[in-house]
Amino acid sequence: MKDYEILKNYCKKIFLFGSGNYWYEDGAIGDDSSWYYQLYLWSLIFIYVFMTIFETMAVTIGDYPENETGDAITFSVSHTIVLLKIFSLLINKKLIRTTNRNMVEICEAYEEPTLMAEKYKYIKINVMGYFGIVYCTCLFYVVEGIRKVYAGSHFETVVTYPPSYVDESLFAGLIRVSTTIVLLIMMITMIVAVDTFTMAYLIMFKYKFITLRHYLERLAEDFYKMNDVNPRLAADKLTDGVVEGIIMHKELLRLAKDIDQAFGTVIALQLCLSSGSAVTLLLQIALTPMTFVAILKNILFVVSLFFLLGLFLCNAGEITYQASLLPDALFYCGWHACVWQPPRRSVRRLVLLACAQAQQPLVMKAFKMIQLSYGTFLQVLRGTYSVFALFYAQTK
Template identity: 25%
Template sequence: MDGPSLKETHPQKHYFKTLCRFMFYLGMGDLWYEKTVLSYYMKKVYAVWMVVANGFIIIFLFNELLSFARPDLTDRERNDWAVFSFAHPLLYAKVIVLYFCKGRIKFVMERLLEGSRPIFYSLELEKKSVKQFAINCFAVTAASYAVLGSAMIEGIRQHYIQDIPVRTEVVYYPNPTQSGPGVNVVRFLVELHWYYIVAMMSTMDCLALCSLITVGHKFKVLRLYFNELRIRTLENKENKTKKELAEEFKKDFVTGIKLHSDALWCAHNVQESMGFLYSIQVFESVALLVMNLVKLVVAERNAIYLMATFVFIMCVIILTGAYMMVAGEITHEASEVGTAMFYSGWEVCCPGPDLRVLVVVAVQMSQIPVYMTAFGVIILSHNNFISVLRSSYSFFAVMY
C-alpha cells in the first residue's frame, strides 16, 4: 500500500514543486532545490529547448521594438507600441534576473520549506496557506490572460471594420499589407509569443507570491507555538515543581526563539533573492497605469476598446495589489509575535533573572518591524498600495 502523498503530508512543498516543474517545462531552467534526475540525452534535449524558447522570446521582442520604424503606423498602433515596448522587455528582464539568481532562490526555497518544519509545524495552517497560494495565483494568472482575451476581441473587431489581419501586438514584420502562408505562420507565432511571455510572467509572480505567503505563514506558526507553550505551561503548573517547570519552559522558549530567527532569516533572504520581482512590478505598474490613462484620453472611444484598456488597468492593479497585500500581511503577522511571546506563560514559572532577561530580549527583538520593499525604498503594504495608485494618477494629471 502506498504511503501518504506529498500533497497530504507537506502541501506547501507539493505546490512549490508543481510550480517549479511548470517553469521547467516553459524553458526557465530547473529551480527546484531537490536534484532532478535526467538522462544525458534528456539534458541535451532540454538545453536545446531552453535556447529555442528563450531565443523565440528575444527575437519577437526585437521584432516588436523595431516596429516603431514602420512608416504606416496608425495613432492607435503608436499608443499600443509605447505600452508593449515598455512592458514586454521588463517582463523578460524578470526572466534574465531569475537565471542569475537561480542558485540563491533554490537555497532560500529549501530553507523556507524545510528549515524549521522538523521542529514545529501546523498542517492545518499549511493547508490554509496553500488555499491562499491558489487564490493569489489564480487571480494573477486570470487577470493576465484576461488582458490577452480582451486584446484578441479588439483585434477581431478591427479585422472586420478595417479588413486587416487580427492584431494584438504591434510588430515590424509582418505589416498589415503582407499576406501568404509564410506570413500567416509568423502572425501565429507573434500571437503565441505574447501568450508565452505572459505564462513566464505569471509563473514568476506566482513563485514570488507563494514565497511571501510562506514567510507570513512562518510568523503565524510562530504565534501558534507560543500560544501552545502557554497552554502547556499552565497545564503542567500543578504537576511539576517550579524548578522543573522553569527549566522546561526555558528550553521550549529557546526553541521558539530559534523558530523566530528562522522566520526572520527567511523574510530577509526572500527579499534579497526575489525583491527584483516586486521592484520591477511596482515600477512597471506606475508607468503602465499612466500610459493607459493617457490612452483613454487620446484614443477613440468605443465600448470594446475601452473594455480592453480597462481590463489592462485592472490587471496591473491586481498584480501590484497581490504583492502589496501579501507583503503587508507579513508585516502584520510579524508585529503580533511579540505579544504571543509575552503571553507565553513565563510569569507562572517563578522565573529567575536569566529567564526574565531572555524573555525581555526576545520580545524586544520581535518588536523590530519586518518590511518587504521594492528597490529597498518602497515598503510593500496596504497603505502604500493606495499610495501607488494615487501617485500614478497624480503623475498623469501633472503630465497631461
C-alpha cells in the same frame, strides 16, 4: 498542503514550461543542465527577446495608426520588464534553491494542518484570480484582432515591425498570428515562473510568522497546565520552548534577507511596470477613439497590473503585521509565573532579549529602499492617477 509539496509542484511546473530547475533536491524533478533542455530554455528566451525587439522597432521606426502605436509602446515596455524579471530569477537560481530548502525546513515541525490548508487555499485563489485576469485580457486582444479583420483590416494583437501596417501578404499574416501565439506562451512563463511564484513565496513566508506565533501561544498554554502539577518541569520546558522560538525567529529573519535578494527585483520591476504602463493605457482610453472591446482590453490590462502589484505589496505588508504580533506572544508565554529559574539560563532574560529583537519592525523592501506595504500600494495608485491627470490636462 505543506510548503514542501507546494514549492515542489511549483518547481515542476516551472521546469515544464522551460524556465529551469529551482528545486533543491538533485534528480527529483529533472536536469536543466542537459543540452536539450538548455536548447529548449534559450530558444524560448530567444523568441521572447526578438519579439520584444520587433515591438520596440514598431515604436521607433514603424508607421502605424495611433491606437496600434499605443499598443506597441505598452507591449514593448511591458515585455522588456517581463524579460528582466525572468533574467533576475535565472541569475538568482542558486540562491532560490537554497531559499526553497530553508522555506521548507523552518518551522516545519510545528505547522498545523488547518493553517496549511488555509494557506494553500489562499495561494490557489490568488493564482487562479491572476491567471484568469491575464488570459481574459489576452482574449480581448485576440477578439479585437478578429474584429479588425471583419472591419476590413488585418488581424493584429502584438504590433511588431516587421511587418509594416500596409503589408497584407500571407507572410505578414503568419507573423501576426505567430506573435499572438508567442504572447500566449510568454504569459504562461510570466505567470508560473515569475509572478505567482513570487506571490506564493510572500504568502508562505507570512504563514511562517503565523506558525511561530501559534507555537508561542501553545507554549504558554502548555506551561500553565503543567505549572500547577510540576513547576520545575514546566519552567524547564518553557525555557527550552522559548530558546526554540528564538532560533526559529532568527532563521526567519535570515530568510527574509534571502527572499529580498531573490525576489526584490521582480517586485520592484512590477511596481515600475504597473505605474508606467497604467498611465499609458489610461491616456489611450481617454485620448484615442476606441471600440468597446479595445477599451475593455486596456481596462483589463490595467486591472491585471494593479492586481499583481496589490498581491505583492499587500502580502509583504501582511508579513510586517504578522511579525509585529510576535513580541506580545513572547511576553505572555508565562515567564512571570515561573517559580523556579534554571541555572545559567534565565527564561526572563531570554524573553527580554527575544522581545527586544522582535520589536524591531520587519519591513520587506525592493532594491533595499522601496518599502513593500499597504501604504506603498496606495501611494502608487494615487501617484499613477496624479501623473495621468497631469498628462491629460496638458493635452487639453
